[in-house]
Amino acid sequence: MFYTLVKIIHLLCACVVIGYLIYDVFIFSHFKKNRSEVEFIKLKRELLKPSALILGLAFLLLLCSGAYLASFYLGGELGWLESSFQQILVLKISVVGLLFVFTPISFFYILVLKKSDPMRKFYHHLALLICLIALIFAKLMFLF
Structure with missing residues (x-):
C-alpha cells in the first residue's frame, strides 16, 4: 500500500515540475515579447513567487520518492x-x-x-x- 502511495506522489510531483517548466519556458516567452525586460522580470517574480515553495517541495518529493522506488528495482540480489x-x-x-x-x-x-x-x-x-x-x-x- 505504501509503495502505491509513493508511486502516486512521484507521478503527481513529476506533473507539477514538468508543468511548471512548460509554463516557464512557453507561456512566459509570450509575456516577454510584449514587455520591457524590467517589466517582464517584475511580472515573472510576482507570478512565480507563490509557486516557488510548491515547486521546491514537489522537486524534493520527486527525488525522494524516485530514490525510494528505485530501491525496489536496483541493488542487492537484483x-x-x-x-x-x-x-x-x-x-x-x-x-x-x-x-x-x-x-x-x-x-x-x-x-x-x-x-x-x-x-x-x-x-x-x-x-x-x-x-x-x-x-x-x-x-x-x-x-x-
Whole structure:
C-alpha cells in the first residue's frame, strides 16, 4: 500500500515540475515579447513567487520518492544492470543527475568569476528537456 502511495506522489510531483517548466519556458516567452525586460522580470517574480515553495517541495518529493522506488528495482540480489528495466532505470537516473550540473556551474560564474552566468536564461529549457527525456525513459522501462 505504501509503495502505491509513493508511486502516486512521484507521478503527481513529476506533473507539477514538468508543468511548471512548460509554463516557464512557453507561456512566459509570450509575456516577454510584449514587455520591457524590467517589466517582464517584475511580472515573472510576482507570478512565480507563490509557486516557488510548491515547486521546491514537489522537486524534493520527486527525488525522494524516485530514490525510494528505485530501491525496489536496483541493488542487492537484483543487481544493477541485469535487466532491460534496470538498464533504462539507471539511464533515467543518470539523465536526471544532469539537473545537478547546472548549480555548480552557476555558482562558479557568480562566486569565482564574479560574473553573471551566461547560461542562466537556458536552464529551464534544459531542465524541461531533461525531464521529458526522463519521462520517456520512465515509460520505456515498463515496456520491457
